[in-house]
Amino acid sequence: MIRFFFEYIFNRLLGKFYNYISFLTIVILSFIRNFPSGIGSVRKVILKQIYFTGMEALKITLTIGFLMGIVVITQITSFIKGLGGINLVSKIIIVSLVREIFPLLMAIILIARSGTAISSELALMKINNEIKSLWAQNIDPMYYLIFSRMAGFVISFTTITIIGTATAIFSGALSIYFFLKVTPADFYENFFMNLNVFDILLFLSKCLTFGLMVPTICCFYGLSVQKSTTEIPQVSTKAVMNAFFYVFLFNVLLDFMVFIWQ
Amino acid sequence: MAVIVDFKNLIINYESESLPEINLKVFEGEIVGIESGRDLYDRALLDFFLCFSNDFHGQARLFDRDIKNLTDDEIFYIRKNISPLTLTLPLISNLKLIENVYLQQFFFSKKKESEIFKEAYKLLEYLGIEKRFNLNPAFLTGFEKKLALFARALIGEYRLFYLSRLFSDTDQAKKTFLIEKILEQKRINDKITIIVVERSLEDLAQLSFSKIIKV
Numbered sequence: 001m002i003r004f005f006f007e008y009i010f011n012r013l014l015g016k017f018y019n020y021i022s023f024l025t026i027v028i029l030s031f032i033r034n035f036p037s038g039i040g041s042v043r044k045v046i047l048k049q050i051y052f053t054g055m056e057a058l059k060i061t062l063t064i065g066f067l068m069g070i071v072v073i074t075q076i077t078s079f080i081k082g083l084g085g086i087n088l089v090s091k092i093i094i095v096s097l098v099r100e101i102f103p104l105l106m107a108i109i110l111i112a113r114s115g116t117a118i119s120s121e122l123a124l125m126k127i128n129n130e131i132k133s134l135w136a137q138n139i140d141p142m143y144y145l146i147f148s149r150m151a152g153f154v155i156s157f158t159t160i161t162i163i164g165t166a167t168a169i170f171s172g173a174l175s176i177y178f179f180l181k182v183t184p185a186d187f188y189e190n191f192f193m194n195l196n197v198f199d200i201l202l203f204l205s206k207c208l209t210f211g212l213m214v215p216t217i218c219c220f221y222g223l224s225v226q227k228s229t230t231e232i233p234q235v236s237t238k239a240v241m242n243a244f245f246y247v248f249l250f251n252v253l254l255d256f257m258v259f260i261w262q
Numbered sequence: 263m264a265v266i267v268d269f270k271n272l273i274i275n276y277e278s279e280s281l282p283e284i285n286l287k288v289f290e291g292e293i294v295g296i297e298s299g300r301d302l303y304d305r306a307l308l309d310f311f312l313c314f315s316n317d318f319h320g321q322a323r324l325f326d327r328d329i330k331n332l333t334d335d336e337i338f339y340i341r342k343n344i345s346p347l348t349l350t351l352p353l354i355s356n357l358k359l360i361e362n363v364y365l366q367q368f369f370f371s372k373k374k375e376s377e378i379f380k381e382a383y384k385l386l387e388y389l390g391i392e393k394r395f396n397l398n399p400a401f402l403t404g405f406e407k408k409l410a411l412f413a414r415a416l417i418g419e420y421r422l423f424y425l426s427r428l429f430s431d432t433d434q435a436k437k438t439f440l441i442e443k444i445l446e447q448k449r450i451n452d453k454i455t456i457i458v459v460e461r462s463l464e465d466l467a468q469l470s471f472s473k474i475i476k477v
């Protein structure tokens with residue numbers, strides 16, 4: 001019974017993951033097949049996606065980054081006061097903020113903000129025959145609509161995660177000055193001394209993996225609608241839930257990989 | 263004259279139904295009418311002409327290509343030559359009216375966007391909807407959408423205009439306006455072939471069809 005249960009779960013997970021990878025492969029192949037034709041119009045869609053996913057989410061990113069920095073530093077300093085000072089605080093900030101909290105937090109925000117928008121917009125376009133209308137004009141929707149959205153999302157996700165993390169570190173430096181009376185210059189020196197190549201690699205690999213995974217899953221579900229508008233909220237919910245699940249799963253897998261590598 | 267469409271004993275299977283047998287030969291420059299009895303038939307014909315479905319019996323050739331075994335390049339060629347003017351294949355909702363008109367040109371040609379924009383704007387002026395150029399399709403009336411589709415057809419280099427239910431739900435004055443514009447284009451380029459699919463072709467006599475078939 002237990003074996004059957006685990007087999008079922010494993011098959012479902014792999015089956016879905018296989019679908020996403022196949023979908024991503026189709027999108028990449030469509031890019032290879034079409035490029036460089038249509039680059040002007042695709043660039044316009046990428047810029048629009050960057051505007052909606054990156055620029056419009058910037059304010060909330062900065063606010064959350066600033067508050068997260070204060071919260072994390074306040075908690076850490078109250079917890080380890082007298083244990084290890086600024087060196088230990090820097091290490092914990094790197095592990096918690098840079099390696100863990102920010103890529104995950106940004107993924108959650110962008111799934112809720114842009115993932116739902118992407119899946120419902122594509123679903124509506126498919127139901128209204130707009131995808132077919134593009135095919136009728138010989139425009140490959142996988143290239144024009146999906147690739148451009150993915151590219152825009154990856155760029156936006158990576159950029160705002162870097163900006164958010166930098167803001168959190170900045171507000172963290174202010175908090176440390178307030179609580180431990182350590183100057184920001186000393187904090188930054190310590191921070192960059194403790195930051196190693198594994199931290200940066202893990203951070204960037206999370207940005208790229210989540211940045212690619214979220215639009216892949218959301219576009220996949222968006223295009224999975226058949227004919228009825230009542231399917232739109234259903235596919236949006238599926239897209240969001242699956243994106244959350246795979247982001248958390250890959251967060252754990254990447255952490256394990258780096259842990260073993262280190 | 264080149265044969266654009268050649269259907270012999272064609273029975274199209276579509277959504278678990280079969281259409282009545284069609285025999286049709288359309289030469290370049292002709293205006294042909296198809297009176298179709300049902301919505302399903304309209305959709306089936308549209309999908310067949312644009313190579314979205316090819317479940318059929320009989321013989322079918324479009325632009326001298328056998329529909330039975332089309333390669334991707336041949337499908338590309340056929341679609342490049344056909345402009346479907348129908349609300350079934352609508353304008354793209356997140357693009358402005360003028361962007362919809364020049365999208366295909368902008369996608370495939372090497373011209374600058376500003377040049378293509380000017381061309382598209384002239385066409386909108388010609389059709390009298392230039393003031394609406396910056397609006398999304400959701401803010402356009404049904405007739406304005408039809409004119410936008412027509413502008414999109416005129417900016418391209420199509421050989422066949424496929425008008426499916428373009429004149430339905432349109433009052434007589436607007437119908438006359440559309441027909442005049444179509445005939446004007448026909449006078450400029452008499453090689454353009456036009457296929458009109460409607461419930462009834464009685465009030466479209468001005469188009470002087472070469473032939474009419476019933477489906």
